[in-house]
Amino acid sequence: MAIKTIIEPFKIKMVEPITMSTEEERNVFLKKAHYNTFLLDSDQVIIDFLTDSGTSAMSAKQWSGLIDGDESYAGSRSWKRMEKTVKELSGMEYVLPTHQGRAAERIIYTHLGGKGKVFISNTHFDTTRANIEFSGATAIDIPIEEGKHPKVYHPFKGNIDIKLLEENIIASGPENIGAVILTITNNSGGGQPVSMQNAREVGKICKRYGVLYLQDMCRIAENAYFVNHREAGYENISYKDIAKEMMSFADGAVMSAKKDALVNMGGFLALRDEELANACKNLLIITEGFTTYGGLSGRDMEAIAIGLDEVFEPDYLRYRIRSTEYLGNKLDALGVPLMLPIGGHAVYIDAREFYSNIPVDQYPGQSLVCDLYTIGGIRTVEIGSVMFGTYDEQGKLIPAPMDLVRLAIPRRVYTQSHIEYVIEVFAEIIKRKNQAKGIKITYEPEFLRHFTAKFEPIN
Amino acid sequence: MLKKRSWAEPYKIKMVEPVFMTDRKHRLKVIKEVGYNTFLLKSKDVYIDLLTDSGTSAMSDRQWAGMMLGDEAYAGSRNFYNLEETIQKYYGYKHVVPTHQGRGAEHLISQIMIKKGDIIPGNMYFTTTRLHQELAGGTFVDVIIPEAHDPENTYLFKGDIDLGKLERLIEEHGADKIPYIAMATTVNMAGGQPISMANLKALRKLTDKYGIKVIHDMTRVAENAFMIQEHEKGYANKPIAEIVKEICDLTDGATMSAKKDALVNIGGFLALNDSDHFEQARNLVVIYEGLHTYGGLAGRDMEAMAIGIKESLSDDHMRARVGQVQYLGQNLLNAGIPIVKPVGTHGIFIDAKRFLPHIPQDQFPAQTLAAEIYIDSGVRSMERGVVSAGRDKKTGEHRYPKLELVRLTIPRRVYTQAHMDVICESVCEVFDTRQKITGLEMIYEPQYLRFFQARFKKL
Numbered sequence: 029m030a031i032k033t034i035i036e037p038f039k040i041k042m043v044e045p046i047t048m049s050t051e052e053e054r055n056v057f058l059k060k061a062h063y064n065t066f067l068l069d070s071d072q073v074i075i076d077f078l079t080d081s082g083t084s085a086m087s088a089k090q091w092s093g094l095i096d097g098d099e100s101y102a103g104s105r106s107w108k109r110m111e112k113t114v115k116e117l118s119g120m121e122y123v124l125p126t127h128q129g130r131a132a133e134r135i136i137y138t139h140l141g142g143k144g145k146v147f148i149s150n151t152h153f154d155t156t157r158a159n160i161e162f163s164g165a166t167a168i169d170i171p172i173e174e175g176k177h178p179k180v181y182h183p184f185k186g187n188i189d190i191k192l193l194e195e196n197i198i199a200s201g202p203e204n205i206g207a208v209i210l211t212i213t214n215n216s217g218g219g220q221p222v223s224m225q226n227a228r229e230v231g232k233i234c235k236r237y238g239v240l241y242l243q244d245m246c247r248i249a250e251n252a253y254f255v256n257h258r259e260a261g262y263e264n265i266s267y268k269d270i271a272k273e274m275m276s277f278a279d280g281a282v283m284s285a286k287k288d289a290l291v292n293m294g295g296f297l298a299l300r301d302e303e304l305a306n307a308c309k310n311l312l313i314i315t316e317g318f319t320t321y322g323g324l325s326g327r328d329m330e331a332i333a334i335g336l337d338e339v340f341e342p343d344y345l346r347y348r349i350r351s352t353e354y355l356g357n358k359l360d361a362l363g364v365p366l367m368l369p370i371g372g373h374a375v376y377i378d379a380r381e382f383y384s385n386i387p388v389d390q391y392p393g394q395s396l397v398c399d400l401y402t403i404g405g406i407r408t409v410e411i412g413s414v415m416f417g418t419y420d421e422q423g424k425l426i427p428a429p430m431d432l433v434r435l436a437i438p439r440r441v442y443t444q445s446h447i448e449y450v451i452e453v454f455a456e457i458i459k460r461k462n463q464a465k466g467i468k469i470t471y472e473p474e475f476l477r478h479f480t481a482k483f484e485p486i487n
Numbered sequence: 488m489l490k491k492r493s494w495a496e497p498y499k500i501k502m503v504e505p506v507f508m509t510d511r512k513h514r515l516k517v518i519k520e521v522g523y524n525t526f527l528l529k530s531k532d533v534y535i536d537l538l539t540d541s542g543t544s545a546m547s548d549r550q551w552a553g554m555m556l557g558d559e560a561y562a563g564s565r566n567f568y569n570l571e572e573t574i575q576k577y578y579g580y581k582h583v584v585p586t587h588q589g590r591g592a593e594h595l596i597s598q599i600m601i602k603k604g605d606i607i608p609g610n611m612y613f614t615t616t617r618l619h620q621e622l623a624g625g626t627f628v629d630v631i632i633p634e635a636h637d638p639e640n641t642y643l644f645k646g647d648i649d650l651g652k653l654e655r656l657i658e659e660h661g662a663d664k665i666p667y668i669a670m671a672t673t674v675n676m677a678g679g680q681p682i683s684m685a686n687l688k689a690l691r692k693l694t695d696k697y698g699i700k701v702i703h704d705m706t707r708v709a710e711n712a713f714m715i716q717e718h719e720k721g722y723a724n725k726p727i728a729e730i731v732k733e734i735c736d737l738t739d740g741a742t743m744s745a746k747k748d749a750l751v752n753i754g755g756f757l758a759l760n761d762s763d764h765f766e767q768a769r770n771l772v773v774i775y776e777g778l779h780t781y782g783g784l785a786g787r788d789m790e791a792m793a794i795g796i797k798e799s800l801s802d803d804h805m806r807a808r809v810g811q812v813q814y815l816g817q818n819l820l821n822a823g824i825p826i827v828k829p830v831g832t833h834g835i836f837i838d839a840k841r842f843l844p845h846i847p848q849d850q851f852p853a854q855t856l857a858a859e860i861y862i863d864s865g866v867r868s869m870e871r872g873v874v875s876a877g878r879d880k881k882t883g884e885h886r887y888p889k890l891e892l893v894r895l896t897i898p899r900r901v902y903t904q905a906h907m908d909v910i911c912e913s914v915c916e917v918f919d920t921r922q923k924i925t926g927l928e929m930i931y932e933p934q935y936l937r938f939f940q941a942r943f944k945k946l
Binding site: 042044065066067068069070071072073076078079081082083094095097098099100101102103104105108127128130131134155158159162292293306309310313314315316317318319321323324325326327328407473474475476479480 | 502525526527528529530531532533536538539541542543554555557558559560561562563564565568587588590591594615618619622752753769770773774775776777778779781783784785786787788934935936939
């Protein structure tokens with residue numbers, strides 16, 4: 029019998045209770061959290077789709093790895109195991125462990141960045157952009173044109189625009205390029221995959237101009253699934269070999285292990301060049317920890333080594349991608365405007381279209397995030413003008429290209445009945461969407477404002 | 488009634504980790520392979536690992552249970568609130584920002600409080616602390632009492648601050664050039680030496696007069712409190728928990744590496760009473776560490792920290808902890824081994840210059856001794872002498888520090904009395920045959936932090 033239903037290739041070994049709440053209670057909770065879902069307590073949330081980062085359920089093997097962790101400061105076997113796994117996967121000689129992905133980014137971009145430097149990417153993620161701008165450098169996003177339009181179908185909407193890449197390198201001068209960063213998959217652009225061909229061409233251009241080529245590989249396994257299913261010539265290549273080939277084009281990689289390494293904490297920086305690695309090691313020791321643990325406990329390094337293997341299992345990846353797609357297809361059928369096709373780790377709603385009665389400068393995305401929470405207890409995140417908006421000289425909002433709301437699906441955590449519940453909540457949202465209110469910002473910090481900003485609904 | 492009681496452990500063993508027994512022949516081969524540098528030994532070749540007391544503690548069953556209660560929500564994890572409450576209750580600080588480890592907190596406080604040209608006085612430097620102060624544009628000035636620099640001086644509170652020197656420094660530079668005094672409990676580089684409550688009270692009075700803040704490096708505060716209870720008048724009947732609170736109440740904020748006193752393998756925090764500085768810290772932590780409700784730590788590690796803090800303040804625990812270190816120290820002193828006096832709280836520091844008087848400092852007596860102890864018994868210790876001190880930036884010559892030490896750091900709750908006896912026997916054995924020991928020649932020297940990866944050969 030051919031199985032049509034996507035069943036999980038695992039059974040549950042450990043559970044965590046969910047605290048239930050009523051809509052009235054959640055109205056109070058949200059007001060107290062200044063209408064910012066980042067400021068809610070976790071026990072006020074029923075379904076937590078805030079992020080797929082660090083929220084995975086670990087396997088029994090990973091839990092036993094936690095107990096087996098070797099906490100020796102130097103020469104820990106857990107570090108040796110993680111180092112070996114990353115080296116094999118990336119083909120890169122130098123591995124620097126960090127407490128999470130943004131620390132790896134901060135180290136490499138502090139070293140490469142600075143005033144006058146330019147970084148080019150398919151789309152910089154929020155922490156990446158913050159790290160680059162914090163150093164005084166400029167971050168340029170050049171996704172392919174299709175990547176900017178939620179409705180247009182393209183198999184690899186995460187691709188970078190190769191023509192614009194070359195033009196930008198020439199315009200800025202190759203010597204001023206800090207690095208070209210390919211984010212795989214492209215998170216801010218809707219979790220869309222990058223094709224092998226695109227990754228290869230970026231490599232050629234970077235080589236031609238002598239520019240450093242980095243990959244953000246935090247969802248490299250999910251990307252490999254799409255390459256296998258959508259790109260000619262890769263049907264019979266294993267997911268792990270696809271990932272290896274993709275990384276072979278790059279000079280270095282940053283990884284937040286909290287995504288595709290299926291752990292709750294950890295990350296690393298991998299590099300081919302010894303000199304660059306040594307410079308980064310100095311920064312690593314100052315702010316993270318010594319080169320053999322980088323601010324991670326031995327047990328977490330053990331769990332990363334195990335997770336990086338598990339994530340490439342074909343049954344797991346098939347379940348992962350297809351269950352995300354299941355939610356997306358159901359919402360699409362309800363008429364919710366989505367970023368199409370459905371990406372790997374999340375479903376992205378086009379809030380600007382869905383909440384078209386709310387003007388862009390009243391943050392339709394944030395408004396939808398608030399409604400999903402109060403109506404259903406579902407915590408999501410806005411990826412739009414709150415996260416990436418800036419102001420012109422008159423203080424008027426320059427909106428982000430898209431106002432998306434992300435439903436990030438934690439790995440191996442929620443069951444199909446949770447997903448059915450989410451779909452029900454959307455049916456209710458559709459009924460009430462004419463009552464949706466705009467949102468204004470009442471407080472914002474200088475960097476990464478979405479994490480701690482405070483809001484109020486506009487009556 | 489006996490005044491001195493046995494330091495027998497107030498716990499029994501619940502989980503064990505195998506150690507590897509090796510023979511002398513194997514150890515001779517291994518130490519030669521790693522160039523006589525104990526840092527480069529694999530943990531499987533080490534019998535008793537005294538490299539550091541940082542992150543190497545054995546957690547309790549309650550802490551392991553807490554690991555299972557980890558709430559890995561990205562925002563608003565209940566483990567954070569538990570940790571925050573614990574810190575507020577036991578240490579008395581108002582605001583808490585978690586960090587992945589202590590140096591993350593040092594990084595934040597330096598960035599927030601230090602301006603270019605500032606002076607930061609402190610009771611002896613610590614490597615990472617001073618580096619962060621310098622990176623923020625400040626200069627560290629040592630104001631510890633002179634007794635601290637004399638390994639033979641037996642004053643009991645060698646962590647005290649020379650208040651006369653401090654006041655002259657304030658008068659010379661002006662209070663506005665001094666953002667805070669960096670006060671450590673206990674002082675690591677002086678051999679784990681405590682500061683007295685009397686000195687701390689006088690420091691508070693002096694800093695209040697000039698309106699200067701005191702920031703507390705509290706990584707071994709409970710060990711310091713134990714020494715106050717043991718040796719300072721008026722504190723014999725005061726519980727350690729109360730003494731710790733009294734110390735914290737005399738300061739304005741703290742950085743903590745929870746990997747020491749708080750009995751965890753990873754974690755730290757920044758605690759502040761000032762609301763404005765806290766606000767800045769909350770905005771910065773998201774860039775370097777993680778969102779302010781996890782700061783780069785897994786939820787489970789925050790839970791283990793909260794439990795570990797409570798356990799570390801138990802009088803019985805601390806009597807066993809420091810009692811074990813003092814037991815080893817006293818046995819070495821009885822055997823006539825030259826060590827730094829008085830014995831501190833977290834380790835024993837052997838004076839290699841007096842141990843191996845026939846080896847000149849440019850033949851690395853401490854490095855030699857650490858290697859010899861390893862060869863004799865598989866005990867791993869650390870050099871703190873000319874190799875660690877590095878080269879003078881201008882002349883390119885070795886820096887020859889006054890103290891040429893081998894550090895035997897005792898992990899918490901890990902080793903038994905029998906292990907202590909083995910360590911003592913081994914050091915005595917090496918001492919008895921010291922005439923035959925020859926020095927080392929450096930054959931590989933990395934550019935930075937050479938002690939970590941340098942290689943040597945026998946002369």
